Amino acid sequence: MLDRVERRVRDLPMFEVPVELIIPQLRLSCRVCGPKLERLDWLVPYARVITRMATSIAGLCKVMSLRHVAQFYRLSWTAVKRIDLRHLERELGAIDLNGVTVIAMDEFAIQKGHRYATVVVEPSSKRVLWVGRGALARGHRTTGCARLHAAVMDMNTACDLEVRMHCPQDEVKIRAAFPENRR
Template sequence: MAQQQCISQLGGWEGYDVESCAIEVHRGVSWCIVHLSVQPDRQRWCSSCLRPCRAIHDLEQRRIRDLPVFEHRTVIIFPRVRVACPHCGPRVELLRWLDPYARVTRRLGESVARLCKVAAVLHVARHYDLNWKTVKELDKAYLERELGPADLDGIEIIGMDEFAIQKGHRYATVIVEPTRKRVLWIGRGNGREDIRPFFELLGPERCARLKAAVMDMNTGYRLEVQARCPNAAIVFDLFHVVAKYGREVIDRVRVDRANELRSDRPSRRIVKGARWLLLKNRDSLRPGEDVELDELLAANHSLFVVYVLRDALKDLWAQRQPELAAKAWNSWYRKALRSGIEPLRRFAKALRLYLPGILAHCRYPLGTNLIEGINNKIKVIKRMAYGFRDDAYFFLKIRAAFPGVG
């Protein structure tokens, strides 16, 4: 009896006594099976209205999982009390160690959620021998409690970016506070109406306090910010402009050049296979690749031009003085138009329409690596947490990865 009291106290199943405890082996797995009985005449509370309530309405036998005891997986079998609440009617009893209708104890749930911070849902499920859906729901509930609603006070600058969910068929938008490196909001879609809920949440006063919004050249984002935030400068970030340049100029010129070389198969193969070599930053090339790149550029003039102008485009973002940035832009623009390379000319003309947003970065020189970093992190989270077709959970994981600094 004394021993069982000890187990009961260790177990922390408040409101219950240990009736029996046995180790059983099923299919090579060792289980600790604990039977609990209800303590009579105890003060109870209604889980719905939280008022005290002594009368029991009925009992329902439940079987839930708890933390492992040493090497044994643990199951608790006990009658769950429904109190006869005078205000709510029959309701499950409020217990500190078990949420209403939960399949695992609160401490097992917290342990699962802690492990989910560093491991994929499927691995956590295997570790605790739980269903992956249970693990996902536990982590989701924990994150919802832990993160709560985002604090939107005192924000002066926001960064906005879209990312693909489900192989590029659907998009979502993430809004961040770059200075504090935290995610403020995530929502489905990448259109103007899709991001409106964020500005509604922010409200007119806080919208008016926004000084800048950093984004890619998404018209919907720009129009919504301009309509809602009268004092916010639109700033285009380098990462997206350079990525667009890579797709629309470098890739295009490379494919055109490969087609020109149809009669020279070895050269054609080199040009065709040089996609990553051309898109990578020069300082992240592997040994030997720099020589390969130099040879490629020397033999293909149009590729050389678009490559050099990409670096010159990046230099624009290094400028901190608007006059110098404007001068650098004019010089870049002239070179692009004179190049005679059609994809480059087209890109330059389109970019010119966004010039104020490019020059605005001088006033708000934000590290664009944050947006790039978030973009990359989202891809990792997608691999770990998605595939479950649960956007809300996916978005919570992204928020949890960028909780903010300072």
């Protein structure tokens, strides 16, 4: 045994009062791997909330906004977002791109002004493959481009050039600009 450390972690509130646990953990000395912290099944390493609170937060994020969940548990918005993101990554897993030979992509406005996001879908199954802020050219993964045969998009030069650069074998189909709703 090397020493004992105290960790402060949040638990579910009791009667609307926040609960903070002070947990003593042993730090053990190993000649092969060096110092190791005692592992607790109900506490993720380096986490500031216990597993059951993280599960509760992720469940509430399905029906409430991140801001409201953060206010309810008296946590920061970024902490709630981080917990929800980890839960979604575990729940959804990696995207299976096997069999994808045609993609369709479009840009859409997030808010008024010039803030956009890009969505990439598989047209035959209407399955969303990727969504990201900004143009497709920034941060888009190019793995799997060799399997693609065609790409469908609106009249966006940036997306057209990006597809032609990374997937020269693709047939690029450009369709007319999407109709806008006019009042």
